[in-house]
Amino acid sequence: MKQFSKIFLIMFAAFLLFNGSSFAQEWSNEQKDVWAGVEKYWEVNQSNPLDFLQYFDASYLGWGYENESPSTKNDVTKSFGYWTKKGKEQYHILTPARIWVNGNFAYAHYYYTQVMESTDGKPRTERGRWTDILMKKNGKWMLVGDHGGERKSD
Numbered sequence: 595m596k597q598f599s600k601i602f603l604i605m606f607a608a609f610l611l612f613n614g615s616s617f618a619q620e621w622s623n624e625q626k627d628v629w630a631g632v633e634k635y636w637e638v639n640q641s642n643p644l645d646f647l648q649y650f651d652a653s654y655l656g657w658g659y660e661n662e663s664p665s666t667k668n669d670v671t672k673s674f675g676y677w678t679k680k681g682k683e684q685y686h687i688l689t690p691a692r693i694w695v696n697g698n699f700a701y702a703h704y705y706y707t708q709v710m711e712s713t714d715g716k717p718r719t720e721r722g723r724w725t726d727i728l729m730k731k732n733g734k735w736m737l738v739g740d741h742g743g744e745r746k747s748d
């Protein structure tokens with residue numbers, strides 16, 4: 595049994611050593627383009643949140659965890675008008691999980707960590723996940739829908 599364990603361990607180590615790329619996510623050029631679009635609108639949201647609204651298509655319908663029903667672009671505009679007066683994002687970290695692309699349509703599943711600072715200077719860390727549903731228009735990935743938000747501890 596001890597000999598079998600050694601052989602198994604050596605085989606497993608060799609598998610990991612020579613097949614390490616199977617554990618790493620390799621993205622196609624199309625997936626990289628989608629992810630660059632997601633990162634871009636998060637950066638815009640951090641620097642000037644109201645400009646982020648330019649990345650929402652008129653047909654947008656999204657459903658955040660905190661909402662009872664899906665929201666339109668008009669609903670998001672109202673919400674941003676309120677929340678941007680309450681504080682500012684200091685930084686964020688995005689981690690892609692899956693990206694699917696078919697022509698001018700895509701979705702991106704990802705995790706985020708975001709640190710917001712309120713107007714009184716208190717930081718608040720939020721962690722969650724999003725699925726962004728995107729359509730490419732005039733060379734720019736636009737949100738046509740999304741779902742997600744903060745994952746609160748139970």
